[in-house]
Amino acid sequence: MTMTRGLEGIVATTSAISSIRDDVLTYRGYRIQDLAEQTTFEEVIYLLWNGDLPTSEQLSVFRKSLAADAAVPDELFAMMKMFPLDQVHPMAVLRSSVSNLGIYDTDAERAGIEANQTKAIRLQAKVATLVAGFSRIRQGLDPVSPDPSKHFAENFLYMMRGKAPSDLEARLLDRALILHADHELNASTFTARVCVATLSDIYSGITAAIGALKGPLHGGANEQVMHMLEEIGSIDWVDDYIYEALAVKKKIMGFGHRVYKNGDPRARILKDMARQISELHEDTRLYEMSLRIEQIMKEKKGLLPNTDFYSATLYHLLGIDHDLFTPVFAVSRTSGWAAHIMEQYKDNRLIRPRAEYNGPHLRRVIPIDLR
Ligand SMILES: CC(=O)SCCNC(=O)CCNC(=O)[C@H](O)C(C)(C)COP(=O)(O)OP(=O)(O)OC[C@H]1O[C@@H](n2cnc3c(N)ncnc32)[C@H](O)[C@@H]1OP(=O)(O)O
Ligand SMILES: O=C([O-])CC(=O)C(=O)O
Secondary structure, three states: OOOOHHHOOOOOOOOOOEEEEOOEEEEOOEEHHHHHHHOOHHHHHHHHHHOOOOOHHHHHHHHHHHHHOOOOOHHHHHHHHOOOOOOOOHHHHHHHHHHHHHHHOOOOOOOOHHHHHHHHHHHHHHHHHHHHHHHHHOOOOOOOOOOOOOOHHHHHHHHHHOOOOOHHHHHHHHHHHHHHOOEOEOHHHHHHHHHHOOOOOHHHHHHHHHHHHOOOOOOOHHHHHHHHHHHHOOHHHHHHHHHHHHHOOOOOOOEOOOOOOOOOHHHHHHHHHHHHHHHHOOOOHHHHHHHHHHHHHHHHHOOOEOHHHHHHHHHHHOOOOHHHHHHHHHHHHHHHHHHHHHHHHHOOOOOOOOOOOOOOOOOOOOOHHHO
16 A cells, blocks of 8 residues: 555546646636636636536526525524624634535435536525625624626625625636636545545535635635734734744745645736735735745745735735635635536545554453553
């Protein structure tokens, strides 16, 4: 048996959804840069689930079905109101709420391609309503009902804020959702596939994936980047902070990647988006601090930013609460998780690796009164 820590370099499945080769990221064969520039998040969801970009007619039908499924059962918002709102993390709320969505879906246990496509649409639409609704409930406000006339990203910001975002803000979020939608066999996607490979249901798979995304070594890093920027506070303190952190071998959030060694292509696009919004708001403090951190990390550690680094500045300037950064990631990644879950069902085999045992050798049980 061979063993690699963290399964590094192990190919665990075949997949036709997204690919990282020579640091080029593609979804279904399309470069991420091209998708971010020329398509919308709804087109990308369709692409991930169906293998091809939609025609305008297909897109229109698809958008209508997403909009029709965006409302969530009142019981879920009632349940959220009972949570300890001043201390609970929104990712914990999302994890529980998606699990609860399955309880209210009468098709939850229905198998088959069509049933899973239907449930994927429901999940994708409702996950945004849940995140936006929770952000309002904890401020003592009522959730805003989804507006079917709005595009996904625009509607998401509208449901959070209670008023429509500008076109540029909606487009920036739309691009961020595209960039985060899928990423080959990352930890949360692998979790989703392991879960449904037991032939468990799609709600269980996405709930498990949300749990994996929450951790700071994965999707939770975007919130931690923001904490770090806040802790540093000013460009004047960046050098001291980073050098001191590196001296005690502290990890700098938003840097490094298991697969990319020459840089994450999404980070380059997000960096430009962070610059754009910083200039728009005439508030370049976080962006300039981030540039300096990037420079030091490259010089001292040879590490480059990953997708979570500049998304922190972008989301902050979009007015998104810091602890909602990872839930926003989850809203986007639901599309990728659902694509992988459906791919897994199509050609399923239980995922069950081995462990190399390194515990005690065979021992005799000593009766309890003699231990
Ligand atoms: C959407 C995403 O999930 S993107 C990733 C988001 N996560 C983060 O940004 C958290 C910070 N980054 C990290 O922890 C790592 O780079 C990971 C988890 C992304 C990749 O981890 P791995 O491939 O397991 O690399 P590993 O953690 O073993 O790091 C290898 C070496 O680089 C160092 N290193 C890696 N990332 C960092 C970092 N961000 N800051 C400082 N040092 C780092 C490690 O300390 C280690 O050094 P050592 O060999 O001297 O012990
Ligand atoms: O691929 C990974 O390991 C993590 C990542 O960047 C992602 O999930 O987007």
